[in-house]
Amino acid sequence: MLILEVNIEPIPQQSARFMRFGNKIRSFQPKKVVDYKKEVRKQILAQLPKDFKLYRNTLCVGVDYMLKTVTALRKKELEFIQNGGIFYRGQRPDIDNLTKALFDCLTGIVWNDDAQVADYHARKYYSKEDGKIIISIEELLCS
Numbered sequence: 001m002l003i004l005e006v007n008i009e010p011i012p013q014q015s016a017r018f019m020r021f022g023n024k025i026r027s028f029q030p031k032k033v034v035d036y037k038k039e040v041r042k043q044i045l046a047q048l049p050k051d052f053k054l055y056r057n058t059l060c061v062g063v064d065y066m067l068k069t070v071t072a073l074r075k076k077e078l079e080f081i082q083n084g085g086i087f088y089r090g091q092r093p094d095i096d097n098l099t100k101a102l103f104d105c106l107t108g109i110v111w112n113d114d115a116q117v118a119d120y121h122a123r124k125y126y127s128k129e130d131g132k133i134i135i136s137i138e139e140l141l142c143s
Contacts, residue, residue, distance in 0.1 A: 002110070002137045006043045009131030010065045010124070011036040012097030013104065033101065040105040040133075048109070055111040055139060060119035062136040065098050066127035073126070081128050088125045095124050102133065110137060 011033060067089055069081055081087050099122055103114040111117075118140060 004044055004047050004110075004135040004137075006040050006133040006135070007130070008036065008039055008043070008133065009068055010093070010098050010133055011101060012093035013100035037101065037105050040102065041109060044105065044109055054108075055116065055137065057116065058118045058140045059111060059116050060138045060140050061117050061121070063099065063102065063120075063122040064132075064134040065095070065122065065124035066129070066132040066134070067124060068131045069126045069128070077126075081126050084128070086123075086125045088123065093124075095122055098122075098124065102135070106135075 013029075013033065069078060073081075073087075077087055099120075103117070107114055
């Protein structure tokens with residue numbers, strides 16, 4: 001099993017933006033998303049073993065999106081988080097958009113294609129620290 005830890009506030013994948021250049025239309029991602037993906041890739045590459053080879057088989061992936069706490073939380077909730085409790089976040093950013101951005105970063109570095117992921121578990125919650133992403137990846141034996 002491979003476990004990776006990325007110390008960055010999770011950012012969701014946004015819809016592509018479009019601009020017209022003469023007769024052509026180009027799509028692009030906002031700079032914030034591009035910079036986020038570069039940093040995630042950099043941190044992941046730094047953690048991979050030197051002899052690491054891309055996963056080529058079916059995978060099981062678990063992800064914890066740990067989001068920085070917001071001041072709008074009640075004192076009781078903040079204390080719960082500070083004491084190690086998991087206080088789930090049931091609002092934006094959407095967990096599927098967080099995953100799209102993360103899986104884009106892992107493609108070509110950890111696996112060939114995110115279609116290899118057959119089993120996936122994710123949760124997002126407030127962290128007592130700054131934002132962080134913890135990823136566990138395990139190959140599944142298929143017959």
